[in-house]
Amino acid sequence: MALDTLSNTFAALADPTRRAILARLAQGETSVTELAEPFDMSLPAISKHLKVLERAGLVERGRDAQRRPCRLVAAPLQEVAGFAEGYRQFWEQSFDRLDDYVQKLQSKGRKHVRKSKQQR
Amino acid sequence: MSAKASSSADREIIITRIINAPANVVFDAWVNSKHADKWMGPTGYTTVTQSMDVRPGGMWRFTMSGPQGVFPSRVTYLEVVKPSRLVYLHGADQDNDPDAFHVTVTFEDLGDKTHITLHSVFPTAEARDKVVKEFHAIQGGYQTLERLEQHVRG
Numbered sequence: 384m385a386l387d388t389l390s391n392t393f394a395a396l397a398d399p400t401r402r403a404i405l406a407r408l409a410q411g412e413t414s415v416t417e418l419a420e421p422f423d424m425s426l427p428a429i430s431k432h433l434k435v436l437e438r439a440g441l442v443e444r445g446r447d448a449q450r451r452p453c454r455l456v457a458a459p460l461q462e463v464a465g466f467a468e469g470y471r472q473f474w475e476q477s478f479d480r481l482d483d484y485v486q487k488l489q490s491k492g493r494k495h496v497r498k499s500k501q502q503r
Numbered sequence: 504m505s506a507k508a509s510s511s512a513d514r515e516i517i518i519t520r521i522i523n524a525p526a527n528v529v530f531d532a533w534v535n536s537k538h539a540d541k542w543m544g545p546t547g548y549t550t551v552t553q554s555m556d557v558r559p560g561g562m563w564r565f566t567m568s569g570p571q572g573v574f575p576s577r578v579t580y581l582e583v584v585k586p587s588r589l590v591y592l593h594g595a596d597q598d599n600d601p602d603a604f605h606v607t608v609t610f611e612d613l614g615d616k617t618h619i620t621l622h623s624v625f626p627t628a629e630a631r632d633k634v635v636k637e638f639h640a641i642q643g644g645y646q647t648l649e650r651l652e653q654h655v656r657g
Contacts, residue, residue, distance in 0.1 A: 470516055473545050474621055478520040480542035485524035485532050 392459040395439035400424065401432050405441060408455035412445065418453060518621045526612035529619065530586035533608070536563070544569065557583055564596055579603070586610055593623075 395401055400422065407418060419429040433453060436442040440459050445452040522529050532538040536552035543550040548569035555563040563578040575596035582590035587610050594603025604625045611618040 470623070471518055474518045475520075476545035477543055478518075478522065478619070480544075480546075481529070481532060482520075482522050482524075484538065484542045485522060485528050488532070488538070489524055489528060 391439040392441065395435050395441055398432065398435075400429075401436055404429075404432060404436065405455060408442065408453055412452040412454045414450045414452055515625075516623045518623075520619045520621075521613070522617045522619055523615070524617060525615060526610045526617045527586045529617040530589075530610050533589065533610075534583070534585075536565075539563075540565070543567070556580075559583060566596075577603075587612070 396405075403422070404418060407413065407421075415426065415430060415433065418433075419426050422429060433442060437444065441456055443454050443456055445454065524532075532542065534555075534557040536555040539555070540550045540552050543565070544567045548567050551566050551568070553564040553566070555561075555565075557563070557580055559580055559582060561580050563580075565576055565578075567574045567576060577594055577596040577600070579592045580589065581592065582588060589606075589608045591606055592600075592603040593606050594600035604623055606624075607620075607622045609620045609622075611620070
C-alpha cells in the first residue's frame with residue numbers, strides 16, 4: 384500500500400512540467416487557466432498533467448464550480464523524502480562506523496611504528 | 504525553480520562526509536574486505552564478505568545481517584582509481600541485477616582528513632521501488648522529512 388503511493392508519487396514527479404506545476408502551486412492555489420499561462424503548452428495538455436498529479440494525490444481541485452482551483456497536497460512528498468532519509472541514514476551510520484574504525488587503525492599504526500622504532 | 508527541480512531529485516541521492524583519516528587509509532578501508540566488514544552497514548548490522556576483487560569488472564560479494572533480515576549483496580566495480588575514486592553497481596547478489604544502482608564515490612584528500620562524496624543514481628522506477636522496500640526494511644519504517652517538499656517548494 385505504502386509502496387504503491389510511493390510509486391505513484393515518483394511517477395508523477397518524473398516529468399519536468401509536472402514538477403514546474405507543483406512548484407507554481409507551492410506559491411498558492413490557482414485556476415487551470417492561470418496555471419497554464421507560463422507554459423508553452425495547450426490547456427488540454429496541462430489538464431492531462433494535472434490529472435496525473437491528482438491521481439498521485441499531489442494536487443486537489445476546489446469545489447468552486449467556475450474556477451475549480453488547484454492546490455498542492457504535500458503529504459506524498461514527505462513519504463518520498465522519508466525514503467531518501469532512510470538511504471541517507473544507512474550511509475550516515477556506516478560513515479560513523481568508518482570514521483571510528485579508521486581512527487582506531489591509525490592509532491594502532493602509530494603504536495606499531497613506535498614499537499618497531501624501539502626495537503631498533 | 505526549474506534548475507533545482509529538474510535535477511532528477513527523484514532518482515538521485517548525494518551524501519557527503521568528512522572522515523578523520525587520510526584518503527589512502529579511507530580508500531583502503533573501502534577496498535579491503537578485512538576492513539570493510541568492520542564498518543559497512545548501519546548500526547546493529549554485521550557485514551560478512553564472501554569474496555572481493557577490486558578492479559573494473561571485479562566483484563565484492565557480501566551479506567549484511569541485522570534486526571530486519573539478511574541481505575545478500577553484490578558490488579560490481581566499473582572504475583577503480585586509487586585512492587580517489589570508485590564507480591560501481593550495487594545490488595542483490597545475482598547476475599545482471601536490473602535493480603542495481605549506480606554509485607560514484609570520490610575521496611578528496613584533505614591531508615589528515617578525507618572528504619567523501621557518495622553519489623547514487625537509481626536506474627529505473629522499478630529499481631528504486633525495490634531499494635525503497637529494502638532500505639525501508641533496514642530502517643524499520645518511514646521517517647518523515649520535508650526535504651523534498653522544500654525542494655519542490657524551492
